Amino acid sequence: MAEKEKLTIVLFSGELDRALSAFMIATTAASMGMDVSMFFTFWGLNVIRKNEGKIRSKGLMRKMLNFMNRGGSKRLKLSRFHMFGLGTWMMKKLMKELNMPSIDEFITMAQQMGVKLVPCSTTCGVMGLPEDAFRSEVASLAGAAFFLNEARQSKVALFI
Amino acid sequence: MAEKEKLTIVLFSGELDRALSAFMIATTAASMGMDVSMFFTFWGLNVIRKNEGKIRSKGLMRKMLNFMNRGGSKRLKLSRFHMFGLGTWMMKKLMKELNMPSIDEFITMAQQMGVKLVPCSTTCGVMGLPEDAFRSEVASLAGAAFFLNEARQSKVALFI
C-alpha cells in the first residue's frame, strides 16, 4: 500500500486570519487524503489554548506575560482592521454567513480528520505554559526535532 | 521530455515588501525554467486587485470592508517604516533607481513568463470580491484544493 502524502504546517502567528488560513489548508489537505501535522509555536500557541481557566505560571515575568497574552481561540484578532474588535467581529460574521467554520469548529474538525495538533515544547517552556493550558484536541508537546522529522517526510511544509 | 520543476507561492500578505519578495522569487524561478503558480488569499488579494474602479459588494459589512480595504498595487504599504507614505515612497524610488520592476511591472512580467496568478475563491467570497475586481493578468478563482494540488507537485512551496 502506498504511503499517504504528508503536509506539515508551523503556525507561529496568533492572528485570526493567519490561523484561519492554516486550518483551511490543513483540513482541505486532510479531506484530500493527506496526512497532516500542525506544529504551534510562539503566538500560534494562543490558537489552541483553552478559552477558559487561568495559567498558574512560576515567576513574576511569566505571570505578567500570561496576564497580557491571554490566548484562546475567542481572543484572536485580525492582523489588519481589528479596529478595537469591530473588524474582527465583522470578519467572523461574514464567515458565518457563508457557513464557514469558526476556529473552534476548525480545531474539532481537524482533530476528527486525524490532523495532529502539536505545541512546541521549547516555547511552552519559555512562556510557562503547562500541558493542561491546551484544549483537549491537542496532542503532547514536542520539540523542533519532531517538526523537522515530520517536515522532511512531507510533500509540503509551510511556515505561517 | 522531463517535466518542469514547480514552485508554488501562497501570498497571504498585502504588504509591499512581502509582495515584492514573492514576485522576485516567482519571476526568478520562471526565468530559471521553473513552472510557477501564485495563489493569493486574504490581504494578498489586494496586490492583484485593479487600481481603479469600485467594488459593488452586497451587504453593509462587505461595503464597509471594501471601503476600508481598497486594494490595488498602488496602495500597498511597507510592513515597516511606512511613515504616512514617506517610507513607502522612498523604497519605490530606491528600487526604481536600480531599475527594479514595480509591482505593476512584476505582475505583467510574471504573466508573460507563464506564472499563473490565482485568487483564492473562499476569501473572495468572504470579502465580497467578484472576479472582475482583479486585473486582466489574473486567472480564474480557485480554492485551497487547487493550491494543495499544485503544492504537492512542487519542489518548493512557500507561504508569504
Added chain:
Amino acid sequence: MAEKEKLTIVLFSGELDRALSAFMIATTAASMGMDVSMFFTFWGLNVIRKNEGKIRSKGLMRKMLNFMNRGGSKRLKLSRFHMFGLGTWMMKKLMKELNMPSIDEFITMAQQMGVKLVPCSTTCGVMGLPEDAFRSEVASLAGAAFFLNEARQSKVALFI
C-alpha cells in the same frame, strides 16, 4: 555515500521572535545532520548586521533609511508585546533562565555547525548595505537564483 538532506530558510522578518524561530529550526536541523542554508532579505538583513559601526551609504534616501533602520541583533524587537522594550527584555530574560541561546549565540553556533548565512544581494543594493555591514559569520551576498537553487534541492524550504 548518500547525500545529506537539505533545509533552506528565507528570513524576511527582522523581529526577534521570528528570528529565534528560524535559528531554532536551523540549528536543530544541523544537529540532525541536515545541510542548512539561511537566506536573509529585507528586514531579515537586520538580524545579521553588525551591532556596532555605521553604514556609509550613498544618497540622502539611503542615509535616512539606514538612520531609521539600524539593524544588529541587539536591536531586534518582538512582533508583539515589545512595550517600549519591556516585553522584549522580559522574553530575553526568560530565555536566558532556561539556558537558551541568544541571537548572537545562535548565529555563532549556526556558523560553527556549517549553516550557510547568505544576505540577499538585491535588497542589500536597494538598502545600500555594503558587504562589510554584516558580521564575520556571514557568507558572501547572493541573489534569488542562489536561494531557488538551494530550495529546489531541499527537503524543506520555509519563508519566515
